Amino acid sequence: MVFRGLLGRPVGLLTLADLQMTVDHYPFPKSAAFAVRAVRPAIKWAAQPGRKYLPAEFTNLSTSVAVERRRRVLAHDELAALLPVLRASSRPYAAALRFMLLTLARRQEVAQARWRDVNLETRTWTILATKNGEKHVVPLSRQALELLRSRLTTGSVASPDPNAPVFATSKGAPLGDWDHETKVVHRASNTASWTRHDLRRTGATMLGEMGELPDIIEAALNHVSIRSPLAATYNRSRYRPQVAAALQRLADALDGIEAGTANVVPLWAGSLE
Secondary structure (H helix, E strand, C coil): CCCHHHCCCCHHHCCHHHHHHHHHHCCCHHHHHHHHHHHHHHHHHHCCCCCCCCCHHHHHCCCCCCCCCCCCCCCHHHHHHHHHHHHHCCCHHHHHHHHHHHHCCCHHHHHCCEHHHEECCCCEEEECCCCCCCCEEEECCHHHHHHHHHHCCCCCCCCCCCCCECCECCCCCECCCHHHHHHHHHHHHCCCCCCHHHHHHHHHHHHHHCCCCHHHHHHHHCCCCCCCHHHHHHHCHHHHHHHHHHHHHHHHHHHHHHHCCCCCCCCCCCCCC
């Protein structure tokens, strides 16, 4: 642990120089950079004017290692190998991974999905806890609806427990062992080196390659930075029909890849996050 040597020191006696020298002299720069990213939210919280548990200067803790932005997307042949495995698997993690592809949602958003947030009649899934703090209403494609209906124990649209997670273990517990389960899927599909977020990036990149407008893709991803301020402030909900059409196109394209009949432009490295 990067800051192990400082754990015995009272916080009130620590200085920014203590932390910075620890980071600068740690023999593994990438590990030190990760440690800085991990503690920075706690430092900002503790240094807020209403608290002042730490001096404001502590927020200047830095690292010389630049964060490398992942740009990994799954190629056509990788998706062709992966999609049948996700569909055939009875493991809840496989269903959740496929749902991520169909909705462009983040892993944690899918893991925290509850049946109360799903409306099968209006074909929507509402995400209340989002990264940007803005409620996100996801239009559900035909394939996403079919996947959700398959998660119902009755096999119909009968009402499940509203508070129950949509994706859960056989004992009803929330999904948590993502790294292990992703490796299981890696092995089963003979694919490697992709993460859950790479699925979201892959779906967004596919939409871009199919000619979808950037504003629509940004709205589908629930990014705050839709290109025009007017769109970001007023038009997010008005994009929903276009987002619904885009996600249906994506789902159909994924079905085509799985069936081996899709004519999709090869994915490129300059993808959307």
